Amino acid sequence: MAQYAVLIYERVPPEELPKEIMDRHLGLPELIASKGGKVTAGLALQPNETATAIRGDLVTDGPFVETKEVLAGVYLLEARDLDHALACAKLTPVVDGGVEVRPLIDFQVVPD
Amino acid sequence: MLAATVRVSRDLDEAEEAVQDAYLQALERWARDGVPDRPGAWLTTVARRTALNGVRHREVLRRKLPLLVEPEAAEPPEPAGPIPDDRLRLVFTCCHPALAQEAQIALTLRLVCGVATADIAHAFLVPEPTMAARITRAKKKIAAASIPYAVPAAADLPARVSVVLTVVHLLFSAGHTAPTGTDLVRAELTARALDLARMLRALLPSDTEVAGLLALLLVHQARLRTRTDAAGRLLRLEDQDRARWDAELIAEAEGLVVEALKSGPPGRFSVQAAIAALHAQAPSYAETDWPQILTLYDVLLGLWPSPVVALNRAVALSMVDGPAAALAEVARLESDGRLAGYRYLPATKADLLHRLGRDAEAAEAYRAALELSDNAVEQEFLAARLVSV
Numbered sequence: 001m002a003q004y005a006v007l008i009y010e011r012v013p014p015e016e017l018p019k020e021i022m023d024r025h026l027g028l029p030e031l032i033a034s035k036g037g038k039v040t041a042g043l044a045l046q047p048n049e050t051a052t053a054i055r056g057d058l059v060t061d062g063p064f065v066e067t068k069e070v071l072a073g074v075y076l077l078e079a080r081d082l083d084h085a086l087a088c089a090k091l092t093p094v095v096d097g098g099v100e101v102r103p104l105i106d107f108q109v110v111p112d
Numbered sequence: 113m114l115a116a117t118v119r120v121s122r123d124l125d126e127a128e129e130a131v132q133d134a135y136l137q138a139l140e141r142w143a144r145d146g147v148p149d150r151p152g153a154w155l156t157t158v159a160r161r162t163a164l165n166g167v168r169h170r171e172v173l174r175r176k177l178p179l180l181v182e183p184e185a186a187e188p189p190e191p192a193g194p195i196p197d198d199r200l201r202l203v204f205t206c207c208h209p210a211l212a213q214e215a216q217i218a219l220t221l222r223l224v225c226g227v228a229t230a231d232i233a234h235a236f237l238v239p240e241p242t243m244a245a246r247i248t249r250a251k252k253k254i255a256a257a258s259i260p261y262a263v264p265a266a267a268d269l270p271a272r273v274s275v276v277l278t279v280v281h282l283l284f285s286a287g288h289t290a291p292t293g294t295d296l297v298r299a300e301l302t303a304r305a306l307d308l309a310r311m312l313r314a315l316l317p318s319d320t321e322v323a324g325l326l327a328l329l330l331v332h333q334a335r336l337r338t339r340t341d342a343a344g345r346l347l348r349l350e351d352q353d354r355a356r357w358d359a360e361l362i363a364e365a366e367g368l369v370v371e372a373l374k375s376g377p378p379g380r381f382s383v384q385a386a387i388a389a390l391h392a393q394a395p396s397y398a399e400t401d402w403p404q405i406l407t408l409y410d411v412l413l414g415l416w417p418s419p420v421v422a423l424n425r426a427v428a429l430s431m432v433d434g435p436a437a438a439l440a441e442v443a444r445l446e447s448d449g450r451l452a453g454y455r456y457l458p459a460t461k462a463d464l465l466h467r468l469g470r471d472a473e474a475a476e477a478y479r480a481a482l483e484l485s486d487n488a489v490e491q492e493f494l495a496a497r498l499v500s501v
Contacts, residue, residue: 002257002258004257024179055359080260081256081258081259081260082208082210082257082258082259083259083260083262083268084260085257085258086210101257103256103257103258105256
């Protein structure tokens with residue numbers, strides 16, 4: 001199985017997420033498992049205002065990259081291939097935004 | 113051969129190397145032992161064996177390391193898809209929507225059509241190293257993101273076929289009117305696109321849009337050699353020698369169009385093909401069935417609301433309701449702004465103005481079109497029109 005990070009970008013702050021969406025988040029690992037994928041870890045991030053960026057010695061308030069959508073959470077997904085990963089990631093509940101699917105570097109593979 | 117090999121290696125670069133290696137082995141062995149009965153099969157077998165050795169080598173390396181992840185099976189299972197064809201798998205891999213469309217076209221040209229990277233770079237008007245880097249990046253994404261080497265499942269096929277058809281259509285268009293350069297046509301590209309369309313047709317015989325695209329390309333191909341005169345100058349549709357159109361290709365296209373239109377609601381390629389076929393059937397430009405073409409453009413605009421389609425519809429409108437009605441449409445498109453920089457807009461406008469006797473304005477529009485064209489043959493045509501108004 002290949003590994004992917006699914007990055008959830010959301011314009012709605014976590015405390016304002018509708019209950020229905022929160023419930024779907026909680027049920028996501030099970031839903032993905034029923035599609036043959038596997039969620040191996042998940043992180044929900046506090047809002048952008050709580051972020052601190054460090055660049056060299058410079059410490060500044062706010063996230064590293066400002067976008068209209070905010071990186072709200074990440075989960076790790078195991079899937080057969082990109083098509084399977086995309087099919088699983090499409091199940092992520094999002095109010096206003098979307099998700100980004102990133103393949104992870106497989107450190108176990110030694111290049112010839 | 114590449115398609116059959118990549119199924120074993122699951123890595124495009126490795127598969128390409130294995131194929132090259134097989135050719136080298138062939139040079140040596142065939143010179144010594146003679147050419148085998150089935151040279152193609154021989155080469156494929158050798159390339160696949162080389163690729164398999166590479167895979168096994170990687171597997172051994174993996175086993176020697178402490179593993180946190182399950183290794184993949186050494187022999188990948190035969191991919192199960194609706195169509196068991198290696199070339200088509202390769203086409204669908206190259207045309208995966210996760211790749212940029214330009215990369216999709218470039219990869220299809222490189223890996224399915226075997227066009228050299230230098231020629232692809234030329235077609236895209238970028239330096240060769242730039243194109244080589246783009247192709248490498250796309251191949252890397254296929255490997256890193258595990259884009260499957262497979263024809264998508266039946267349920268996903270319609271959405272993915274449309275990407276493939278768009279790429280094949282763009283390939284043909286790039287050959288039909290080269291964006292730049294001294295020749296109007298790049299026959300190599302149109303021939304490759306036609307090959308691909310025929311291949312898709314053989315593999316997806318019941319897909320009406322595949323039939324539509326093939327028909328569309330066939331009509332354009334049938335008329336290709338009459339688009340320029342003996343001196344290489346561009347000829348308009350109305351000035352072309354219809355006797356020199358390839359009747360056989362047109363007949364084949366007509367059969368496909370009828371089939372596509374009979375079997376359900378038409379898609380955009382089927383409608384475009386129907387329009388092209390009507391043009392091809394007409395004994396002369398004036399005797400073209402313009403009202404029916406206009407109706408088809410209305411259908412097409414509903415399916416594919418593109419300003420380019422609207423511009424082509426305006427030309428048909430000018431033949432039905434006169435140039436003044438069409439000019440109003442063109443003016444509307446001009447103010448819309450999406451076609452700014454599209455050379456056929458001022459060229460069409462110029463022609464309509466000329467037909468209305470407003471030659472000073474026509475000349476102005478021809479000058480604008482001339483400024484937007486990068487193809488020498490087109491420039492010469494526009495310059496000649498400019499002089500004549």
